[in-house]
Amino acid sequence: MKIFFDHQTFSQQNYGGISRYFCELIAGINQPSSEHQAHLSLLFSNNAYLKEKSLRAWPFFPGQPFSRTQPYLYRLNKAFNLLEMQTRSYDVFHATYYEPYFLDRIGKHPVVVTFLDMIHEKYHPVFPELAADHLVMRWKKQIIERATAVIAISENTKRDLVDYYNIPPERVRVIYLGSSVAVDDKAMEPSATAPYLLFVGNRGMYKHFRPFIQAIAPLLRSHQIRVICAGGGGFSSDETTLLRQLQLTNLIEQQPINDDSLRELYRRALAFVFPSLYEGFGIPVLEAFACHCPCVLSDRSSxxxxxxxxxxxxxxxxxxxIREAVGRILDSPDLRQDLIRRGRERLQQFSWEKTVRETLALYRDLQ
Incomplete structure (x- = not known):
């Protein structure tokens, strides 16, 4: 069976959970022992995960700001996709995002789309940035009407998808994700508990970084505990002002990351904190479990x-x-150890191998 993956996610991000998911899925399908073949139709991309998985794409002005080059990159890759759709043989088309540009060219090929979250639908009245991206909701509606199969990455995402788009639940199959970050238990050297909490990824909008920091500021000052923000870009002027007002300038820092440095940050943290209002799945939770890092999480969504x-x-x-939960994790080594143990056990329910296996089963059902 031949599966055609389009360019969209890899034309939109250099890092992030969506492209990580599709890289793991494509590489998993293309294992040497596999009878199936996944083709990623991509000409240019600076996505960091492609090289890790031996997926080819030409770099596209990597020294230039991505916001400047991305529109041109996207248009070139889209044109390349449309050409390859006419010249390559394939059995299933799997869209990596929601633009339905391919629907008029797809013919009778089965179309699979993965719904990663319903953030735009749930929070566009709250966050103007999401409301401005109105095309995404229009695209989702068009593509879900034509899709042969729909994947949701959590039961929570499935429920939201069924509610917002009024589709039969049986049309949606839940397939969980995995973790690409892990530590080698045998190679772990003992380390003193590091005096910081770890926040990973983007900090804007529904990620709820600002209210979270405001809530725990008294704890950070009284315990002299740092917060390390891994990835997500440097602090904005608004964030810098907030930290100064809260007298936290010396306690909160941002660090650029790669997989190796992220692994170490998880491993040495007191806890991973995730105050997000909405996640389609939450890959960082599995990353923390894999790196023996206790988790303090929002009780929302997935x-x-x-x-x-x-x-x-x-x-x-x-x-x-927020303060009560963070205070408990700071004050109780026994609680931290218990959560580490529970996290290791919970992680056994998730793997990229399982994601690949269940996705291939879905493809086979379409034949």
């Missing part, structure tokens, strides 16, 4: 579904709830 009883939860819109 996070309780993924972490189960292996995390400490708080209401992200209640400052007292």
């Amino acid at each position: 996070l309780p579904e993924v972490a189960g009883s292996a995390a400490l939860y708080f209401d992200p819109e209640n400052p007292d709830s």
